[in-house]
Amino acid sequence: MNWIINSLLDTDFYKFTMGQLVFRKFRDVRVKYAFKNRTKDVNLTKFIREEDLRQELDHVRTLKFNRTEIKYIRGTNEYGDQMFGEDYIHFLERMELPPYQLAYKDGQLVLEFEGDWHSAIYWEIFALAIVNELYYKSLMSGLSKFDREIVGAKGQLRLAEKIKVLKENPDIVFTDFGTRRRFDHEWQDYVVETLAGEFPETQFRGTSNVALAMKHGLFPMGTSAHELFMVLAGIAGDADENVRRSHNDVLKHWWEMYGWGLSIALTDTFGSDFFFRDMTKNQAKEWKGLRQDSGDPVAFGEKAIGFYEVCGVDPRDKMIIFSDGLDIEAIVKLHKHFKGRIKTTFGWGTNLTNDLGFRALSLVVKTVEANSRSLVKLSDNLAKAIGKPEDVERYKRIFGYSGNNYLECRY
């Protein structure tokens, strides 16, 4: 049997950076992750057999890190010397993924992961890659041999077109962020290996996929995810002020653990307007930059530049990582728009690793509960919001979510 996931490193690097923080600081938090298909008109239960999905998920639970994988983690130092400690590595060597809960209910695929945050955290990317790949496998199995070859040819030509444009714009810096929604592992591998062959590391910075970074000797890339902000807000207690304060606590914990090396802040969990009110002048100075993951990227970038200026920081020393639904046109446009004003880099996902002619799905696995409290994400695009309606309203109030806030520096 050819399994979809064959290594616990076949995941995004940020699962380990977040994983260590959770392991060290939030070991006793119980969380629930839920799978969600945002592409509502595609009913996955019609394409994926429950039994196949179970087999793949079961197989992931049998995997262990081998000696080489553990050494790779121990030897990782791109963001700081011995950034992963022996306590955490020892835990990884023994780590077991908690059970999953899967049901095909009312024609919907319901998939949840409940357990201690420090081990449940690793399910996200495996589950997304598996569901995604089973879906495209199903589409491919309906095609003739020749038509399947054509899919590959189309993927190659589209990749060639991207490469051509990027070579015309050699100062665009980008990264593969496409593990979770890749067409399949083999295709992502092909794309990453091709990019590594076509570009110097100064332009193609690397990949978020740890197994592929290891295989090809590339830079493992990653920032952090909404779950940190969501869970810390959820466990902050009843008082609004505690919930509000938890946002900056995430930044503090992160800085304390990784310092400058990994200091790219994700900005949109409770809306970027709140983010810019919450990040302190000192943080603005210290942190490398920001990640934009929802809403209007140009408006965000302008806001970020304004924010840095108000804080007395030269925005040209700072960086924005754009990572929301990029394609080559958006990348070129954003790069040109901000050139010389603020550094940019592009975390290119779905459209990089799943552009072979099929429509891409928008699948996510998100934290929905922590210690039995419902969690909330607002984001700069309410279509991406997560949470019960009453909780969303409460969070909008707590975080002053309006979309129309003046820029100010907190200190």
Added chain:
Amino acid sequence: MNWIINSLLDTDFYKFTMGQLVFRKFRDVRVKYAFKNRTKDVNLTKFIREEDLRQELDHVRTLKFNRTEIKYIRGTNEYGDQMFGEDYIHFLERMELPPYQLAYKDGQLVLEFEGDWHSAIYWEIFALAIVNELYYKSLMSGLSKFDREIVGAKGQLRLAEKIKVLKENPDIVFTDFGTRRRFDHEWQDYVVETLAGEFPETQFRGTSNVALAMKHGLFPMGTSAHELFMVLAGIAGDADENVRRSHNDVLKHWWEMYGWGLSIALTDTFGSDFFFRDMTKNQAKEWKGLRQDSGDPVAFGEKAIGFYEVCGVDPRDKMIIFSDGLDIEAIVKLHKHFKGRIKTTFGWGTNLTNDLGFRALSLVVKTVEANSRSLVKLSDNLAKAIGKPEDVERYKRIFGYSGNNYLECRY
């Protein structure tokens, strides 16, 4: 072009453990290594084109460690935490192999490597694997397609026979030491992968080949080589007493750098009788064990047991690694002979990775000069001796080489 050496990790682990010691303590020593074909009736110049050999050697000089390989080295901890320091890793990242000197002279292949010990040290295994593989390539190219397939089939059957016997003797513990004289890289890879699949790690302990240990998640195995004793004796100065003392200096340096983890002493550089007179009672107690690499292995083992008993050490707590020209019969015989009396393990080389019906060559690359002084190795089998006749005589005198010494404990 399919190169023979594609990674600077495609070498024996001990090159790195020795390499770090040399880098830290003997950086300024100039050495010369010379290739030697001990299979005198095979004239390699008739099988290997000088141009092909040059191309392969030149290609090795273009290789660099990639990010993953460096992480692997940094993350290696089987013999101690962070056993390779950042100073040494930093050096490896920039390391360049010194030039080689190759000539086809009087029908002989003359191949030497001269340079700073700390970078020349890496040539040994690459050079041996290249010459060996070019020789067997040449033999294979004379065969029909079917006959080449038969070679593979023969190799598989012989491997199967070895596996059968080892499964009948599950308490035999062994290791692949066959990089330098393998049939080719692909075959060694196949053998190692097969053994890893057939045996638990408690029986097949791992491989000395770092690239294969990395590829298959195995234990990288290694001890140390004669060159440490030879070079330190060579640079010890004129006084006999200094030359004699240099032997124990090697043990002291090694212990200081790696401690118990790597404390397997190579015993035969100047004869094992001298070794047993030189190793102190304290060293006998502290070190894990001994490596036997020439002479009669049964006689050696008996001597070792006697030595430990005279030193007041229970030999059952100690280990002998046999590594001299093993085949499955010798392994079983030695294992049975010493069972319950002293621990044994087997570093299986040529006969493991080059047993496909062709006769194996006995090729070596040895240090012959250090700081312009000629070097000497005696070994427990004078056919393996290295050095000018007058130097060999002098060393025999210095080290009391007779082959008939009483056992005694130095303290």
